[in-house]
Every structure is written in structure tokens, then in C-alpha cells.
Amino acid sequence: MSQNENMLQSAFQRYLDTVEGICETRDWSAFADMFTEDATYSEHVYGDFDGREEIRPWIVKTMTSFPGSEMIGFPPAWFVFDPPTNRVICDVRNIMRDPGDGSVHEASNITILTFDDDGNLIREEDIYNPQKFADMTREWCRVADQHGTLSEVGKRMLAALGG
Secondary structure (H helix, E strand, O other): OOOHHOOOOOOHHHHHHHHHHHHHOOOHHHHOOOEEEEEEEEEEEOEEEEHHHHHHHHHHHHOOOOOOHHHHEEOOEEEEHHHHHOEEHHHHHHEEOOOOOOOOEEEEEEEEEEOOOOOOHHHHHEEEOOOHHHHHHHHHHHHHHHOOOOOOHHHHHHHHHHO
């Protein structure tokens, strides 16, 4: 295994461990702390964010507002290391909390993480189909509503999604 691949494995594991910890604490500000000061985050629906301090308010708002606030885990389904580019490409599962019946609701996105030669996160890009997320959210809301676990914000979202 090359030195570059070792660096990527360590950097990716640090990323996964940090995200797992954030899922427990719900401190989404800590997510921004993983990035270098001049990092970029490319989100295909929300746009591009330049620098850690531009990433921070966006990620905090997104993940503390519905439906992001209902997501409990982001484990990768698979990942690939690309040492020549210092990238990790992965399929991230966005898992919603149990809506009340034990069912699992999730949608995935392809994430491309780019690290510098020291293993610092300098870029993240998320690629996904917004319609699949909307469909998954609608179905989750329906189930949560049937089980009395849907918030008022969720009820408004369900109505907006054609519940």
C-alpha cells in the first residue's frame, strides 16, 4: 500500500468518525471544522460554499432544519480511494430516524472528498437526485404521521410534497 493510500485511509476514517460523533451530539458546527479555512463545498442543489466559515452556517442550518434534523446517520455503502488525486469517492446513505414502525428510510448521494497531501479536507462535492430525496422524505413523513411521530414542520413538508 502506498503512502498516499495510507494517508487517504486515515483521513477518510477521521472523517467518518467525526460525522458519527456529530450524529450523536448534533453539533453540526463541528462538521465545518473538518475543512481547511479555504476549502470548498459543492452542493448541487444549494450551490458552492467557499471557505470553512461559509460552509459552517449552511451545514448547521441544513442539518438542524427539517428534514435534515430527522437524519440520524450517514454511513458509506461503499467507497473507493483514488491516491493520484487524493480523493475518496463514496456512496453515502442518508438515514432517517425510525418513523415509529421500525422501517428504514434513506436516500443516498455520491460524495467526492478531496484531501491535501497532509490529509486535510479541502473539498467536498455531493451529487444526488433531489427527486429521490423528496420521494423518500414524503414516504417517511407519511409513515411518521400514521404513527404520531411527525412534527408540525414535517406535516407542512408532507403537504408541500403532495402527502
